[in-house]
Amino acid sequence: MSRGSGDRATLSCCRGSRTFNPLCDAVQPTVIDCHFHLWTTDESTPEKRAERAEQLREEMERQGVDRLCLIGEVGDTIEECREANRTVAKYVAEYPESFYGWARVDPRLGDDAVAEFRRAVEEDGLVGLKHHFIPTPINISDPEFFPLAEAAVDMDVPVIAHVMQRLPADQERWDDSEAHTEDVLELAQRYPELKLVSAHIVAGGDAEYRIKTVADQENVILDISGSNCERGYVERAAERLGTDRLVFGTDTWFAPGVGKLSGLNLSSEARADIAYGIHDLFRDDQPGRFTDGELAERKAAAAERFAASDESRREGAVDVNAFVGHWPFRDLDASADALLSLMDEAGVDAALVSSLESVFYRNVHAGNRDLRDRVAGHEERLFPLATINPTYPEWETDLRECVEEWGWSGVKLLPAYHDYDLDAPETTALFDVCADLDVPVVVCATLEDQRQRHPRVTLRGFEDGGTRAFTDGHVDALVDLLTECPETDVVLADLWTHAPRIVEECCRVRRNGVRLDNRVRSGETLFVLDDLFVYFSHQGERLVEEVGVDRLVRGPQLPFKIAEAYDGYVDLLPASDDDRARVGGDTLRSVFGLDG
Numbered sequence: 001m002s003r004g005s006g007d008r009a010t011l012s013c014c015r016g017s018r019t020f021n022p023l024c025d026a027v028q029p030t031v032i033d034c035h036f037h038l039w040t041t042d043e044s045t046p047e048k049r050a051e052r053a054e055q056l057r058e059e060m061e062r063q064g065v066d067r068l069c070l071i072g073e074v075g076d077t078i079e080e081c082r083e084a085n086r087t088v089a090k091y092v093a094e095y096p097e098s099f100y101g102w103a104r105v106d107p108r109l110g111d112d113a114v115a116e117f118r119r120a121v122e123e124d125g126l127v128g129l130k131h132h133f134i135p136t137p138i139n140i141s142d143p144e145f146f147p148l149a150e151a152a153v154d155m156d157v158p159v160i161a162h163v164m165q166r167l168p169a170d171q172e173r174w175d176d177s178e179a180h181t182e183d184v185l186e187l188a189q190r191y192p193e194l195k196l197v198s199a200h201i202v203a204g205g206d207a208e209y210r211i212k213t214v215a216d217q218e219n220v221i222l223d224i225s226g227s228n229c230e231r232g233y234v235e236r237a238a239e240r241l242g243t244d245r246l247v248f249g250t251d252t253w254f255a256p257g258v259g260k261l262s263g264l265n266l267s268s269e270a271r272a273d274i275a276y277g278i279h280d281l282f283r284d285d286q287p288g289r290f291t292d293g294e295l296a297e298r299k300a301a302a303a304e305r306f307a308a309s310d311e312s313r314r315e316g317a318v319d320v321n322a323f324v325g326h327w328p329f330r331d332l333d334a335s336a337d338a339l340l341s342l343m344d345e346a347g348v349d350a351a352l353v354s355s356l357e358s359v360f361y362r363n364v365h366a367g368n369r370d371l372r373d374r375v376a377g378h379e380e381r382l383f384p385l386a387t388i389n390p391t392y393p394e395w396e397t398d399l400r401e402c403v404e405e406w407g408w409s410g411v412k413l414l415p416a417y418h419d420y421d422l423d424a425p426e427t428t429a430l431f432d433v434c435a436d437l438d439v440p441v442v443v444c445a446t447l448e449d450q451r452q453r454h455p456r457v458t459l460r461g462f463e464d465g466g467t468r469a470f471t472d473g474h475v476d477a478l479v480d481l482l483t484e485c486p487e488t489d490v491v492l493a494d495l496w497t498h499a500p501r502i503v504e505e506c507c508r509v510r511r512n513g514v515r516l517d518n519r520v521r522s523g524e525t526l527f528v529l530d531d532l533f534v535y536f537s538h539q540g541e542r543l544v545e546e547v548g549v550d551r552l553v554r555g556p557q558l559p560f561k562i563a564e565a566y567d568g569y570v571d572l573l574p575a576s577d578d579d580r581a582r583v584g585g586d587t588l589r590s591v592f593g594l595d596g
Contacts (some may be wrong), residue, residue, distance in 0.1 A: 029066035030302035031261065032100075034278035035160065035199060035225045035249030036068040043087050046094060053095050059536055060098065063258045063568070064305065066298065067100055067288075069249075069278060071130050074104035078112040081105045085116065089124035096288055102130035102160065107138040107145045114147045121155050125287035128157035128195075137177035141186040149191050158195035158281040160223065165205030167455050170465030181213040188217045195219060195281050200226035200251050205451045207233040208330070215240050221281065224274065225249030228449050229260045229565035232332070234274075243270045247277035254535045255568040262309050263346070263564030272302035314347035314567060318585035318594070320442060321493050321528060321555035324374050324382070325356030325367065327447075329454050334559050336374045336382060343381065346556070346563035349585065350381050350594055352442070354412040358387035359447065364418070365398040372406060383594055385412040385442060390426035391419075396433055403437050409592045410440040416459040422477035423484070431485035435523065438489075440591055443478070445470045445494035447560060469496035469531065482506045482521060489524040489591055493555055499527040500546035507551075524591050528555035529583060530566040540572030549579045553588050 040052040056068060072088040075081045081104065088101035103120035105113040120126045129152055131140060138144050140161050152159050163179045171178075184198045196219055201207055203226020211233075214220040224234050224246055237246055243266075250257030264271055276299055282289050290298065324336050334356055343351060353375060358367030364387045375382040386402035388395050388411050402408040411434055415422050422443070434441050446459065446468045453459070461474055470478065475498045482490065483506055492502070504510065507525050510517040529552045534540050543552070552573070556563035570580050589595050 031275040132162040141183035160197035225251035243273040259565040263562040268306035322351035390430040440489035
């Protein structure tokens, strides 16, 4: 394998107060996305392909993406595989300055699959092979896959594989053809000349396990794509493996992927290396490959862009879902001083903070007392929320102590961790007390993706090993709770695609046949923008239409997540600067009374 020398010395942090705003205007293209799915229903004509291509090119221009490596479909027959590969090749031929493409085949097709893979590379100019166990259920460590790996080595092209690290209990619900890190290691050791890209390192379970498993296998490269934007993991990979073994990708989760790269705690040069990492895997005669001079210019421009973003700073941001304390499952500095430092870097002026200890304490109020001591002296920027378990004795006494005696700003509920239903009578009682006290309630589903949870910790409602957002069942209960308690101000985190439903059913008058449903909430109903499904500009437009900009607030969940990964969400909203300021912090300041 031939790649640049990954100089770990370039990993030193050289960042000041910063927040990069990638979406406000067209920016200089400075990254190659190695992992982008086409997911387009009609690609049969140049006109139909143009509809998708122009949408993608517009997003690329806004977010500063130089090229996409497109992933198409895969067929059940060799003819269908060939047609799918040729479709990807047509995108590349029609838009050569925007796209590269991956080939796909079904390994079960044997020699025909190998022949089609070779044809797609040699004739169509595709960059390598993408493998996913859906809908081709062959593991990369299965001997049926080996001929494709051998062909990739022979042609000097990379293979990018879908890889996860599910817990054994969760694997039972999935096909055993899904690759895990052990399968990556087995294939890479069998073919040490194979350039093997292990996909979405930060969205496939225990990232640190995956990093340590392949650290000494030099021909394994990690793709940093995926919807998770948790702090520290990519930096850990860069420290252990070197940036020459990291490549940038989004897995089509565009806005957070671009923002995540900008927000990494690495030097601008290291981020630029990752931004163009996939290019180093292309073979020398790859169509569309940059010359050495062109690549150097692009990396320099990327480093300059990242350095400039390090000096910029968004003003007035507020994080409604921050934490202080000790997290038992990973090395995470969540002290008040560390949080304030992160806030300075990310342009977050104030944070509504909760106790991490209270997430797992049986008596959560002990964590509230610790939090009071930890934020002392930082009252102008850190505003405590009382974590309350309404099923525990004296919860109301504890709540009133926090609010009436300590002057705290609101309440945090973690029903999945504290094992109660959202629409339980105890929850309704707590909401009513909060309405009487005129303090908002923040409702949070999880603090981390449940695919990487500790094997002995299973949360209520996430028994199936789901990711991190409230499920349909949770939302059913939320609708009942919000309808039952219309006066309580509430901020809802982790709702993914469910915010429009809650607005429709709880906050708007509805004509329902011959009936009029006009019982609506009078309390504030706000949604954490960072947790919603807003990866492209049209999703921001739809969110404003269906939810309303006045209901959106920020909650990057410091210190767990990379705040900069979500800054672009604000800029995807078709809104005025004043409206964006409200989303960024002004609404929270008003609802929680943060300005006195």
